[in-house]
Amino acid sequence: MTDPGVVPPNWGFYMGDETKRRRYCKMCNVWKPDRTHHCSICNRCILNMDHHCPWINNCVGFYNRKFFIQLLSYVYLSLIIVVFFTMPEMYTRSMELTRSPNKYGESTYFCLETVFLTLAFCMATLLICTLTNFIKFHMKLVLENYTTIENLEREEGAKSKFDIGRRRNWEQVFGQNPWMWWLPLHTQASRPIGDGVRWRVHYTRVIDEDEELPADEEGMSQASRLLNQGNASANRSTR
Numbered sequence: 274m275t276d277p278g279v280v281p282p283n284w285g286f287y288m289g290d291e292t293k294r295r296r297y298c299k300m301c302n303v304w305k306p307d308r309t310h311h312c313s314i315c316n317r318c319i320l321n322m323d324h325h326c327p328w329i330n331n332c333v334g335f336y337n338r339k340f341f342i343q344l345l346s347y348v349y350l351s352l353i354i355v356v357f358f359t360m361p362e363m364y365t366r367s368m369e370l371t372r373s374p375n376k377y378g379e380s381t382y383f384c385l386e387t388v389f390l391t392l393a394f395c396m397a398t399l400l401i402c403t404l405t406n407f408i409k410f411h412m413k414l415v416l417e418n419y420t421t422i423e424n425l426e427r428e429e430g431a432k433s434k435f436d437i438g439r440r441r442n443w444e445q446v447f448g449q450n451p452w453m454w455w456l457p458l459h460t461q462a463s464r465p466i467g468d469g470v471r472w473r474v475h476y477t478r479v480i481d482e483d484e485e486l487p488a489d490e491e492g493m494s495q496a497s498r499l500l501n502q503g504n505a506s507a508n509r510s511t512r
Contacts, residue, residue, distance in 0.1 A: 278334050418437065
């Protein structure tokens with residue numbers, strides 16, 4: 274499986290960043306960028322970690338989230354094909370049973386074949402119903418620029434500060450080339466936009482979030498203090 278992405282060696286933080294961004298992982302001994310979380314199963318910090326998937330035995334993160342959604346879509350399409358081709362066969366067999374009720378007793382092979390066909394149809398239908406909601410959930414997260422972990426922590430009706438518009442949110446995961454969106458390729462044109470460390474943010478939501486941070490000793494948040502310092506410098510330069 275494609276590597277989800279880990280914190281680059283010797284990555285740190287820039288002075289002036291928000292206090293809450295200075296998160297340190299004691300397990301990996303690295304500073305964690307925004308949206309990075311430590312996976313206890315993989316035992317490493319994953320960039321833009323969505324979740325650890327037991328079905329692929331790997332974390333879903335910045336560099337392989339696209340492939341995870343593609344996998345779901347391919348499986349979904351395969352199940353639809355199974356249902357599409359088994360329905361006519363099941364109809365034909367039901368008609369044969371109506372015309373010849375003793376056919377199943379006369380042919381063991383025909384009976385077993387029908388049982389397996391019915392099981393395949395039922396399982397495919399059940400999985401389609403399950404995957405429909407699962408795919409819709411992950412598509413919604415991509416368009417709103419949330420991860421599964423962030424979605425668990427979000428307040429009702431809240432929007433992500435990383436939400437920069439549906440088109441750009443989508444391109445952060447699937448890349449800018451529409452022809453590559455559904456191809457399992459890891460080329461330069463099909464890679465997600467960014468590096469998984471630095472993130473574009475919605476300015477007004479960052480300000481709103483900053484106002485909710487606890488004040489420091491001077492009664493101001495870190496961002497407010499920096500803003501005031503910048504205004505003071507600008508005033509001095511105009512005198």
